[in-house]
Amino acid sequence: MDMKIPNPVRPAFTTPQRDDTVIVNIGPSHPATHGTIQIIAELDGEKILRTDVHCGYLHRGFEKECEDHTWHNLIPYVDRLNYCSALINDFAYCDAVEQMMGVEITPRTKYLRTLLAEYSRLADHLTCIAATLMELGAMTAFLYLVMIRDYIYEHIADLTGARVTYSFGRIGGLARDLPDGWLKRLEQILTQYEEFIGRVHGLVDRNRIFIDRTRDVGVLTTADAIHWGYTGPILRSTGAARDLRKDTPYLAYAELDFEVPVGIKGDNYDRYYVRMREMDESVHMIRQLIDMLPAGPINVDDRRCTLPPKPLVYGEIESLINHFKLIMDGPRVPAGEIYVAHEGANGELGFFLVSDGSGTPYKVHVRSPSFVHMGGAHKMLDGYQLADLIPTFGSINMIGGECDR
């Protein structure tokens, strides 16, 4: 095989600093880097001296793709940003477009979106913790958590039709309403979740090996975290109680009773524990929302964004033209810009939308938490052992789709 395979990146350093150090390449096809991150590390024995983090191996051209589709058509692309908690992306994007259009969603949609966002957050944290524990060797905990996540996926598939990426949000509401028996099954899953989480707590929390591998590893101070743009569970693990659901409430969060768990040292153990506590808080919120869910329509009755009901489309010419225009041209969003941020599972997920007044976006930019976190990842990796890179990376929860868009 004579063909020279080109190197897609230029490393920041190629010569070792000293005679006894070595430069190794980790990734991007590596089990523990969650698929698409390359870390070029200089090692002194087992100790990492400096790292050069390369992302971008999953850059799929989301922003360029969006400029070619209508505001509605790009909802499936938005799903695949943080694919572990796809519903949160859907609703954040729809919220941004709705605010720009001046559309107010119905009460039922408001509570239902909050419930589903928390349900998605549960699935995301389950995935993150399951992957981290598996990489540390705790296969049993992985199987327990992935089993619950599978029940959640099947359950959401009953509602949306898909297991992982749903395209469920619509501008002005949701795709469809809850089927019969959905809430009953939800309560069953939450009960089973509590039983399994209790087992995982018992296996892991006070486990000598787990504590030795994660305590005081990957430490981040609050000042560093804010300087490098960290938000979400990582910032909260350093001790700063910053959560967009409490600070600038949106959807139905202002009416819910929940705590914001914080850590003490900002190390891997704290990040693990903050996520475990956040899952419990999410379950608490879901239970409150089940009781608060009002009856009513889920799509706002606004012809600028909601498709007219089918009998009208086939019956009268105005609705037919309305339907046609919404599908072919897309909903017309007034010219301007908006930045709306929701609390994603990883932190502040922001959508910066620019509209030129037509049914196709002029620019859609995602402020993705994982991308910003990769910028500061070297603060948590330098100075620790090579084997510590695994739990640290797992606890950052870098999601490729969100990082590289």
Added chain:
Amino acid sequence: MATPIFESIQSQLGSLATASSVSHGTLVVEIAPAALSGLVQTLKSACKFDMLLDVTAIDWPGRQPRFDVVWHFYSTTHRVRVRVKARVPESDPVVDSLTQHYGSAAFQERECHEMYGIRFNGNADLRPLLLYEGFVGYPLRKDYPKLGEQPLVPYREGFDIADRAGV
């Protein structure tokens, strides 16, 4: 809402901003590119905007100057956001880098550079981040074709790069 805070920020920024308004709950401040450093220093120390959220650009091909460079800042104490915009021309798309004030600027500026071609003075590391070595052009500019692929690995027999043209 957050108006008293915005008014106090506007008065503290004073003449550094050429225009400012409140849009959808965010204070939008327009400045000349040269005023960026002074404005950011005021924002960070006096107005307590300790987090740089986002750096991006918007391409208006029919307009002179062509690009709008957009920064978003967040204050964890006041819990509000500020959007700062500066217009730069295509012939000299240079602005100051914010890496000495905010660490999160490093990756964000690299991405903005490779996507739009905006150069950041003071950021020593503007290597491609999401794109790869050898990629020619700035994809998010409006004149870059969506299907303009530049494969690193030559295709196998039977696959032609021109196949995609009709898609």
Added chain:
Amino acid sequence: MSAAHPTIPISPAGGKSAAFEYLTTKKDELCGWARKFSLFPYPFVTACCAMEFMSVSSTPYDTDRFGAALPRFSPRQSDLLMVVGTVTHKQAPILLKVYEQMCEPKWVMAFGVCATSGGFYQNYAALAGIDRVIPVDVYIPGCPPRPETVIDGIMQLQDKIARQKHIILTKDF
């Protein structure tokens, strides 16, 4: 897939007897049976399909029943390259390098529509299907595919392996 191997004529030429042909067929069946039930996947995981890959490897779907449970994260030790998720132009050299490093016999599975044809990412960044750079044995559609679809794909690949010719000793046998 293996390099071009010689076709064996119906009427045995070159002095080969019918008994030899019978031996070859039985050898192919035995090797096919052994190889299809002991697949060592290399999960080349990139994107959202990873979620379904995790689901199909654990309960209740479980690839362990097919003998394909143990992933080997070194291309030298694996024989099934599962390309899970979108492969971009930046990632293509990595994919090619990993494929070249695997030893014969090897099979490639394109898991998900992005690996099959680029999915709905038709732009400058995504590779429109991994078969543009490496040969593929089985394509599994879905965005992401349900675990049952993946299992169907694995079973079809197993049928393909069972029907294949397995060259083990010489170029004829």
